[in-house]
Amino acid sequence: MNLQELKVNVTDIISDLKNNGNFPKENSHIDYKVDLKLTKSKSSLENFLLNFAKDIISFSNADGGMILLGIKEDKTTGKNDDVGLPSETLEILEQIDLNDVTQKFEKIAKVGVSIDLQKFKISTRLFYYLIIEKNNQILIPQADVPEYKLQKGAIYYRASSKNEHANQSTADFNRFLQIKANERSKEFMEIWSKLLPEMVDINPREVLILNPVQNRVYGFNSRDNILSNSDVEIDKNQNGVFNIILNAISAGEIGKITTNEGKPIYKIVGELSNFKEHITMTSLNKAVKDKVIYNFGNQHLKIAMRYLGWVDDPKFKVNNPPEGTVDNKFEHYIWVESLDNYSKTTKVFFSVGAADEMARVINNESIHKEIFNKLLIKK
Structure with a gap:
């Protein structure tokens, strides 16, 4: 919890x-x-x-x-x-x-x-x-x-x-591992239980699963009767075919990429965060300052993010944060993007809507002591 x-x-x-x-x-x-x-x-x-x-x-x-x-x-x-x-x-x-x-x-x-x-x-x-x-x-x-x-x-x-x-002891360790395995299984099953009915309805043999994070494509191998995968070069430019399809799905314009029977040709499974409209920590700070009546710094924003459950560490690093720092449940406000796969460089970005949430916390004087252990000073 x-x-x-x-x-x-x-x-x-x-x-x-x-x-x-x-x-x-x-x-x-x-x-x-x-x-x-x-x-x-x-x-x-x-x-x-x-x-x-x-x-x-x-x-x-x-x-x-x-x-x-x-x-x-x-x-x-x-x-x-x-x-x-x-x-x-x-x-x-x-x-x-x-x-x-x-x-x-x-x-x-x-x-x-x-x-x-x-x-x-x-x-x-x-x-x-x-x-x-x-x-x-x-x-x-x-x-x-x-x-x-x-x-x-x-x-x-x-x-x-x-x-x-x-x-x-071995018995105690096995018990602990089973608890953790069950937690992970529950998380994955909740995701797959929503995807599988759609895939079966289409016909699994006709489904391609694209993973834009790892540049891989998965599909049914009729020769060996198994799911196979291989590397694929995904055009991630704004006008690239992948992004056009993704935007069509997000906009509900699924009819543009369906067969005559009305069923989708592709189900795209994965995450392409590069195309989200985003702002940096510096811009978030400026946007929040325009909305609040108190003085604050970046550390106050991070502590507020921790209070809201967005991150697990109020002193998290914006550049190359440790895995698990950002809670994926709040990806509509905050997420981590890969900037360079070779050097494994990542960075935390925010949505424009994150500024409103931060401003709501900063402007609420009644919770200042609970969050910051002191009252913030008005401008």
């Missing part, structure tokens, strides 16, 4: 807890902690990591989740009590800078994490919740960190109501 989904879930849980006293059971997505174990000689950040480092990695490597702080659980009866957090713990949590936490995990696992930490109240008692987004990459400690109970090369993940060590 991403941060937006988790925020909706935790808000519903807190509302039910306040109004009805209902406590959901601990599971693969929910955990309770009555308090933090604090060491006075440690900084707030170190105390936070001592308590949550393994939890954050475990939830990130699974499907994401939340930890509700200030809830006392009776292991014997299974009942919970909303006792609230003591002042010493509240003081520690109020000092946490989430950017510092992300940087710490980039050192531990070479991968950043996406989390949010927020205070809430029930009656006069104060609580916090920590939500952790599912990461597209597996977080693996690059060295032993005994104070955080992390082992070099260990794969931790959340299962049922506890943190598991995936590669501690």
